[in-house]
Amino acid sequence: MRGSAVYPGYARQTLIALRTIAWKETHRYLRIWLQTLLPPAITMTLYFVIFGNLIGPRIGPMAGHTYIEFIVPGVIMMSVITNAYMNVVSSFFGAKFQRHIEEILVSPTPNYTILVGYLAGGVGRGLLTGLIVILISMAFTHIQIQHPFITISVAFLTALLFSLGGFINGIFARKFDDIAIVPTFILTPLTYLGGVFYSIELLPGVWRELSLANPILYMVNAFRYGLLGESDIPIQTAYSIIIVFIIISVCLSLYLLHRGVGLRT
Amino acid sequence: MQALFLSRLNKIYASGVHALRDVDLVVDEGEFFGLLGPNGAGKSTIIGIISSLVRKTRGRVEVFGYSIDREPWQAKSLLGLVPQEFNFNSFETVSQIILNQAGFYGINRRTAHQRAEQYLTELGLWSRRNSVSRTLSGGMKRRLMIARALVHQPRLLILDEPTAGVDIEVRRSMWDFLRRINAEGTTIILSTHYLEEAESLCRNIAIIDQGQIIENTDVRSLLRKLTAQSFLLDIDGRLADVPELGDFHVVPVDESCLEVEVRSDQSLNELFARLAERNVQVVSMKNKSNRLEELFIRMLERPPEAHREPTQVEKTA
Known part of the structure; x- marks a missing residue:
């Protein structure tokens, strides 16, 4: 916004607008907690019961941990990824569909404020569901967090990245089907194949190499390193990949907002 | 001072429709200005461009001297929009809608509450402040959109068919309200299909047809043309x-x-x-x-x- 940054009141307006959008987004998922917070809690409980308690003991230890300990980080990341993504894509597309996104577009709110406000909702819901799943996991196993900073930072960066993914999806979506395509056909397969339920060390050569092209593998393993101190890949590589994807996604989101793609005719 | 200045404004949609052709228009501060034209003439496109919901193909737009291209923050801060279609969150309450709108314009919570009470009272919606917006009648929704557009006290208010579908009693009370805020200094641009409304409220009128301004004068001069x-x-x-x-x-x-x-x-x-x-x-x-x-x-x-x-x-x- 050329010529705007020096205008008196610009910073104040931007901060209040950011707080308004962030609170609006947070209030939205808290208000409909039966749709946003309860389902992941139930689903992840079922994962722990079935894969952890019932099937896990027959599988035996993996990477030096009991099977339920091994899957806890991946299951937490699954909920973080899905909820961060779904919060932003459904809220942003809903705002487009009902056209109340125009309330913000006609206001002096800068594009980066709109983006950060929506991301705040996605990151908040992703981390909150992650926390709920951690609390549930405590009923099934005892995990002592090995590297708290890595655990929290990886969860935060992953929630941020997938909130950005949801935002980009929301910009391009034209109908409700469009917001289900990416989670169903891309996100879920990549998450299941991202080392949530197994170590890639178990895979034969070519499949192992293919798995390394899956970005979710790096997030799951980095988070597992934070919780258990175990990872199939170097932690620095995981951070680098996550941060590069975040930078690309932020640039793309701001470019799309600036161009008005899907928002302005 | 010019509240609105449009120069050689053109819009060609991706479909190839040439919606505006070299539109020039000036609206002075304090005016109650009517923008009239048949369906598809280009009224909503002009309003969309001014409010930045539609991207212009070429031309200049200034709001109180601020270019919407070079100084969008200033231009948008001075502008209030009441769109043709309901575009608020139907799951939010009346108060939430007004307070959020105030937040988008950088108004602190305390002032926002005061203004929400002021405008909702003046527009007869204060008793419905905790109602979810989708439960309001058509007339109430129209008034809610006006209250929302005024919460940041814009110097230029653009109304696109603000009284469409409301009964005559509500329409006349809305006219009184609009006359009053115009008298208090708000410049108003009104697009309407009700020509009685335009004749009653507007001092100056522009008629647009097929993307071009075909008449732009004061109402008295215009009516003198009636043979x-x-x-x-x-x-x-x-x-x-x-x-x-x-x-x-x-x-x-x-x-x-x-x-x-x-x-x-x-x-x-x-x-x-x-x-x-x-x-x-x-x-x-x-x-x-x-x-x-x-x-x-x-x-x-x-x-x-x-x-x-x-x-x-x-x-x-």
């Missing part, structure tokens, strides 16, 4: 024959009603004198249609083949 008016006369008793009224063109509507056309060079006194000569007693009289409406229809009259969608950009062979 004839049609009146409906209710007659006491029943008429056996259509009375001969000299140069006046008379058409019977039914046995006790006549339609008479009075040209601008004729007077009503003359008409009534002729009626009296023939012992025709007039019980009541009214314009057949609103004067501006009559003028509007005559100005937009064109051969049937000209009534078509906005022209497509001609594709080069």
Whole structure:
């Protein structure tokens, strides 16, 4: 916004607008907690019961941990990824569909404020569901967090990245089907194949190499390193990949907002 | 000062529709300005461009001297928009909608609450402040959109069909409200299909047709261009024959009603004198249609083949 940054009141307006959008987004998922917070809690409980308690003991230890300990980080990341993504894509597309996104577009709110406000909702819901799943996991196993900073930072960066993914999806979506395509056909397969339920060390050569092209593998393993101190890949590589994807996604989101793609005719 | 300045504004949609063609328009501060035109003329496109919901193809737009391209923050801060279609979150309450809007404009919570109470009270919605917006009637939703557009106290308020679908009582109360905020200094641009509304409220009017401004003047000057008016006369008793009224063109509507056309060079006194000569007693009289409406229809009259969608950009062979 050329010529705007020096205008008196610009910073104040931007901060209040950011707080308004962030609170609006947070209030939205808290208000409909039966749709946003309860389902992941139930689903992840079922994962722990079935894969952890019932099937896990027959599988035996993996990477030096009991099977339920091994899957806890991946299951937490699954909920973080899905909820961060779904919060932003459904809220942003809903705002487009009902056209109340125009309330913000006609206001002096800068594009980066709109983006950060929506991301705040996605990151908040992703981390909150992650926390709920951690609390549930405590009923099934005892995990002592090995590297708290890595655990929290990886969860935060992953929630941020997938909130950005949801935002980009929301910009391009034209109908409700469009917001289900990416989670169903891309996100879920990549998450299941991202080392949530197994170590890639178990895979034969070519499949192992293919798995390394899956970005979710790096997030799951980095988070597992934070919780258990175990990872199939170097932690620095995981951070680098996550941060590069975040930078690309932020640039793309701001470019799309600036161009008005899907928002302005 | 100019509240709005448009220069050589053009819009060509991706579909090829050339919606605006070199539109020039100036609205001075303090005006109550009417923007009229048939469906598809380009009114909403102009409003969309000013409010940045539509990207212009070329041209200049300034709001109180601020360019929407170079100084969007300043231009948008001064602008309030009441769009044609309801575009608020139907799951939020009336208060939430107003307070959020205030937040988007950087208004602190305390001031926002005060203004929400002020405008919701003035527009008769304060008792419904905790109602979810989707439960409001059509008229209430229209008033909510006006309250929302005013919460940041814009210097220029643009209303796109603000009274569409509301009953006459609510419409007249909204007119009073708009007159008052205009008198208090808010410049208003009104796009409406109700020409009675435009005639009653606006001092200046622009008529747009097929993406071009075809008239831009004050209402009085515009109405002077009306070369004839049609009146409906209710007659006491029943008429056996259509009375001969000299140069006046008379058409019977039914046995006790006549339609008479009075040209601008004729007077009503003359008409009534002729009626009296023939012992025709007039019980009541009214314009057949609103004067501006009559003028509007005559100005937009064109051969049937000209009534078509906005022209497509001609594709080069």
